[in-house]
Every structure is written in structure tokens, then in C-alpha cells.
Amino acid sequence: MREILVSRGRQCAVVLGEKTFGNQNDKLKFVAHSSRVVFLLALCLFLFALARLAAVDQKKLVEGYQLQEKNKEVRLALDWALYRMGKTEALYRVVRELDSSRQEQAIGYLAQLESPDLLYPFLHKENNPARVNAGLLKALARIGGAQTLELIKPYRESMQRNVAEAAEIASDEIEKRVGQQTTTTRGRPRTVGKPDPR
Numbered sequence: 001m002r003e004i005l006v007s008r009g010r011q012c013a014v015v016l017g018e019k020t021f022g023n024q025n026d027k028l029k030f031v032a033h034s035s036r037v038v039f040l041l042a043l044c045l046f047l048f049a050l051a052r053l054a055a056v057d058q059k060k061l062v063e064g065y066q067l068q069e070k071n072k073e074v075r076l077a078l079d080w081a082l083y084r085m086g087k088t089e090a091l092y093r094v095v096r097e098l099d100s101s102r103q104e105q106a107i108g109y110l111a112q113l114e115s116p117d118l119l120y121p122f123l124h125k126e127n128n129p130a131r132v133n134a135g136l137l138k139a140l141a142r143i144g145g146a147q148t149l150e151l152i153k154p155y156r157e158s159m160q161r162n163v164a165e166a167a168e169i170a171s172d173e174i175e176k177r178v179g180q181q182t183t184t185t186r187g188r189p190r191t192v193g194k195p196d197p198r
Contacts, residue, residue, distance in 0.1 A: 059085045076102050080109040095122050098135030110139035116148050123151070133158075134166040141170035146178050 062085065066078040076097050082090040097106040110119060122128075123136045137155060140148050148170075155167035 059087065063087075072100070073102060073105060076105055076109075091118070095119075095132065095136070099129045099131045103131060103135050107135050107139050110136070111142040113139075113143060116140055116144045120151060123155075130160040130163050133160070134162045137163065137166035137170045141166075141173040144170065144174045146174075149174055149178075 059082065062078055062081055066075055066082060069075040069078060076094065079090045079093045079097075083094065094106050094109055097103070100106075113119065119136055119140055123133065123140075128136075133155065137152060140152065144152070152167050152170055155163055156171065158164040158167065
């Protein structure tokens with residue numbers, strides 16, 4: 001590594017030979033600074049690669065725990081952790097848990113998603129159990145936006161009472177949140193023109 005950095009410093013010196021400096025001391029300072037920059041970049045790249053390897057190891061470890069875990073609440077938490085580590089198929093298992101006694105736990109995780117768009121395909125899926133649709137609607141109530149309102153409209157007319165109730169509540173919560181966002185973004189109206197000289 002030291003040899004690489006020294007050679008990089010020499011390359012910089014050769015290139016800088018064409019550049020004019022006030023004196024030799026300025027040139028040496030610039031070469032030393034360039035060598036430090038190259039060293040720091042190499043160090044960052046090395047640490048980034050190390051972090052990725054550690055993340056892969058951690059993911060494998062969590063996958064192993066998830067397979068062996070008997071407690072269903074803990075297994076659900078491990079599925080959520082795996083999803084956050086980049087294992088996208090773990091989200092399917094979290095959604096499936098909406099049709100269980102762990103529905104509230106699953107809703108809590110789904111409400112942390114970066115975007116409601118991730119839940120739309122699950123909601124559009126045919127033959128979902130009513131508890132899954134109700135759970136999805138409860139999660140969307142917390143993270144949904146203006147476009148979510150259109151998507152959940154049909155569910156307000158659902159024949160399944162718990163789905164219709166969840167859709168109504170979701171609509172109310174989203175409308176309230178969207179309304180608050182629009183009022184906070186509006187400011188005092190600006191007036192354009194010259195002030196009255198009087």
C-alpha cells in the first residue's frame with residue numbers, strides 16, 4: 001500500500017512539473033496533500049468493502065436465527081430485520097403475518113416502510129384474507145399519501161366489515177395528514193409591488 005501511494009505521489013510530481021508554483025516548497029506541499037487524499041480514498045474504499053462483507057455475514061447470521069427460531073413474534077422481528085438488510089422476499093412473510101395473532105406487530109413494521117407504494121401490490125392481490133387487507137389498510141393509514149386515497153376507495157364499500165372499517169379509518173387519517181401538510185406548506189401570501197410612500 002505504501003509503495004502504491006509513493007508511486008502515486010511521484011506521478012503527481014511528474015504531472016505537476018508542468019504546472020508553475022511560486023517555489024519548490026509549494027510544489028512539495030501540494031504533492032504531499034495529493035498523496036494524503038489518495039491514501040484516504042484508498043482507506044475509504046477498503047473500509048466500505050469490509051463493511052459490505054460484514055453486512056453479508058450479519059445477514060447470513062440473522063437468516064440462520066430466523067430458520068431456527070420457535071417463537072413466532074421473534075421470527076417476525078427477524079423477518080423484518082432481514083427485509084431491512086436487503087432481503088426483499090422477507091416482506092412477503094411480514095405481510096402474511098397480518099392474518100395471525102401478530103397482526104399489530106406486523107402493522108407496526110409495515111408502517112415504517114419508506115413508501116406506501118411497496119404495499120399496493122399486496123393490496124391488489126386477489127383472494128387475500130380479510131385480515132390481510134384490513135392490516136394493509138391500517139398500515140397505509142399511517143404512511144399513505146394523496147394517491148393512496150384513490151386506491152383505497154373501493155375498499156370502503158367492501159362486504160367484509162373489518163375491511164370497510166379499516167378503509168374508512170385509513171381515508172380519514174390520510175385526509176387529515178394530507179390536509180395538515182398542505183396547510184403547513186402554505187405561507188403568508190406575498191404582496192408584489194412598491195410600498196406606498198405616504
